[in-house]
Amino acid sequence: DAKTTQPNSMESNEEEPVHLPCNHSTISGTDYIHWYRQLPSQGPEYVIHGLTSNVNNRMASLAIAEDRKSSTLILHRATLRDAAVYYCILRDVWRDDKIIFGKGTRLHILP
Amino acid sequence: GAGVSQTPSNKVTEKGKYVELRCDPISGHTALYWYRQSLGQGPEFLIYFQGTGAADDSGLPNDRFFAVRPEGSVSTLKIQRTERGDSAVYLCASSFGNRESTEAFFGQGTRLTVV
Numbered sequence: 001d002a003k004t005t006q007p008n009s010m011e012s013n014e015e016e017p018v019h020l021p022c023n024h025s026t027i028s029g030t031d032y033i034h035w036y037r038q039l040p041s042q043g044p045e046y047v048i049h050g051l052t053s054n055v056n057n058r059m060a061s062l063a064i065a066e067d068r069k070s071s072t073l074i075l076h077r078a079t080l081r082d083a084a085v086y087y088c089i090l091r092d093v094w095r096d097d098k099i100i101f102g103k104g105t106r107l108h109i110l111p
Numbered sequence: 112g113a114g115v116s117q118t119p120s121n122k123v124t125e126k127g128k129y130v131e132l133r134c135d136p137i138s139g140h141t142a143l144y145w146y147r148q149s150l151g152q153g154p155e156f157l158i159y160f161q162g163t164g165a166a167d168d169s170g171l172p173n174d175r176f177f178a179v180r181p182e183g184s185v186s187t188l189k190i191q192r193t194e195r196g197d198s199a200v201y202l203c204a205s206s207f208g209n210r211e212s213t214e215a216f217f218g219q220g221t222r223l224t225v226v
Binding site for chain 1: 115142144146152153154155156159161166167202204206208214215216217218219220
């Protein structure tokens with residue numbers, strides 16, 4: 001399985017943008033980049049995914065490097081409710097569709 | 112219901128006993144996943160179903176763990192001869208399972224405690 005590398009933890013101030021990085025230097029051409037987050041005492045929830053182009057949805061934006069070896073999840077205006085563990089995951093739906101979680105980044109939001 | 116439902120939410124069992132954990136996926140979702148999560152760790156993949164069949168069970172730690180999905184909907188994770196090390200939150204997720212890589216929806220999990 002392709003691996004991702006994320007910082008263990010990050011801090012941000014409330015109401016400021018947050019940029020969560022992810023490295024995936026061994027990504028294959030059919031790997032989609034997915035982001036999930038897990039709030040305390042909850043199951044993970046989907047945030048966003050993309051293949052090559054940058055993506056936006058109501059929760060976040062995903063910026064994908066041109067060589068696809070890294071990506072950044074952008075929360076435009078963090079709130080206290082965004083404090084969670086954020087997981088960057090590669091999914092190759094043409095080989096199998098397992099979702100393999102790493103350790104993720106624990107995001108702390110400071111009021 | 113609207114989401115993935117897991118029952119029970121909590122289960123305490125004695126070492127050596129047998130337990131069953133149930134997952135009701137979202138209606139129409141063909142893919143179903145089981146994970147377990149220990150404190151401070153990310154979810155650990157156990158098994159993945161596509162329809163009734165186990166597409167990948169490479170994450171099951173040993174032969175005490177078994178999962179079924181006989182009608183392609185509800186799934187049961189079965190653990191025989193439980194050990195204290197099996198204590199964890201067991202998570203279930205489901206998705207449409209098509210190749211457009213849609214999102215997976217997770218349940219709230221079953222917290223299993225083996226005493």
